[in-house]
Amino acid sequence: MESTLRSQIARPNEHPDWVNIAFLLLTPIIAFGGTAWYVYYHGVTKLELANFTVMYFLTGLSITAGYHRYFSHRTYECSKPLQLLYLIFGAAAVQNSVLNWCSDHRYHHRYVDTNEDPYNILRGGLYAHIGWILYKDTRAVNIKYKNIPDLLKNPLVVWQDKWYLFIVVVASFALPAYIGLIEGRPVGGLLWGGFLRVVVVHHMTFFINSLAHMWGTKPYSEKDTARDNWWLGPFTFGEGYHNFHHKFQADYRNGVRWYQFDLAKWWLFVMKLLGQARHFSRTPEPLILKAKLEVQMRHVEARLAAAGAPERMWQLVQGRMEMGRVRFEQALVQYHEAKLEYTRQKDEWTKEVRRQWAEKLEFYQDDLDDARKRWAEMIRAMNRIPHPSAQGLLSLTFVLDLLKTRVW
Template sequence: MKPQHLETNLDISSENTQPVQKKKQIDWVNTIFLTTTPIVAIALSALYFMQNGLQWSQIALAVIFYFATGLSITGGYHRLFSHRAYKANNLVKFLYLIFGAATFQNSALKWSADHRIHHTHVDDEKDPYNINKGFWWAHIGWIFFQEKEVEPKYPKDLLNDKLVMWQHRNYLWLAVVMGVILPTVIGYFLGSALGGLALAGFGRIVFVHHCTFFINSLCHIVGTRPYTDTNTARDSAIMAVFSYGEGYHNYHHYFPVDYRNGIKWYHFDPTKWMIKTLSFVGWTSDLKKVQEKLITQAKLEMEMKKYQPAA
């Protein structure tokens, strides 16, 4: 079953989003950055705690940056720019883009292009983070071994978005300013620049990285498949807690244009709550929801498979 009303006109085909590529090669910038940031985070945090002890203001700053940057990935990069599950005004988009850059997960243009390919080619050779290549490949290895992009081709709807393209052109300095300098400066005014750099800066960067990476790895291995078994995506309530609601991954892969991942009121999905709350003041609109009968039908079909004789 593939509900026809879920078909979109998004530019998601590999023809339009896949770069012209050569053989895979090590991306030394990504490799060095992703292997050294945890070391830097641990070293700076240890130095900070030895010098200052526990300062709750610094912990609070790290938590605020954790949510501001992480929700910019889930609500912005993912549900808005990748799937167009709702619309947002320019202020919301701008905030998504500057705080999304602070995660050091690439520009929204590149992130969304890769993610659309993932959905189009999930679990096959064209899937950038194909879980069939192993946990570590899906989790982080695919970032270490990028293909040589000779002539990048990106989705037209994103190429036509002026804010997305502004962030793409200015991604590096935005990432440094928003992800490293800003938390350091705020930390200074809270009593410790080192605390801001260590906790809200590098520590938060590493933590948000792996919250995102676990969706590509663990959520294709551990959990349940209540809606479809046509791909490896799983629902995991535990992962939802660490990923701002993204853990309901089986549902998301079957109904990707729904602005919700956790569809029940009790499902932990702060991204959904944020999007819905912003709609009350008119900052988000056109929130797409899958019809309840289609959700029920998908679940019933999965239940019926349990009673079908093995081939």
């Protein structure tokens, strides 16, 4: 069953899609050549820059917060007006309808790095970035759309698919030209808010399929090519932490820490305040930690294997790491459960009980910090495992180092 579906949904790359090729080739020429020509002869106005900026963020966020995190992954609940905004300005990003985009994206997650992944990075960075769009998608719609039954039931999404080209013409090109008309410069509006913006947003979102599978680290999972990359976030509306996203795709965030750049996450925070989005799905912290520690443990194992560590040392290290991992995870669960209980019940408690709980929380927090510190020390010690060519003498220093770090 699974193998039949796989053979049916692989995108055949045989027939060039001349419409897509023409669009993806001509738009950059008009965007860069045309805008440069226009600026040279007519200058640039503040309204044109604002036209570009507002359209850039509206269309980019409609793709990341809308197409990606809402329609593809259903990571939160979204009001009808906000869905409509995503559908109109997502179409204006000219990256196909929600039905097409999300079906491809769900297959990307399910079959990542294989032939059935529409933008398989193993076929090369350029292919994953743009090459795959240059071929006709000849798959039968009823088969291809097997993975989006929920979206096919949404009348707004079906409406967008039906009127997709019309929305593109109106929202992506006529609207910015009309804004330019306000100051008698429709061509300026069309170039800045239309062509130049389309091309820039195209490549910013294409980077997620190419660069986010090529450069960066893999802190949460090493099963596939998805990577975390802090500098990619600002270029991709906050989708730089792609390794986290592939591991925890039900999470509404990509940048899971408050300081990690994630524009879509911050946009959704505002949408929540405005009552347009709710019920955000978050991965429990202990699960995130577990994934991270498992990856770190595998690194140490690989280092030990490369260093040709003797069996005895191997067992010693594994035992210590396992203890450290359990201790760290327990401390985190203990702290989180207590915090949850405190937030849930504190309004019903007397002042005295609240004070006692605050103390308890502080104690758990210290315990967690301690466990984190010890784990980091242990990983640092492991990273001093000598290079295979320098075994013997150096491995002794390493074991001494390791034995110095206390787990509890």
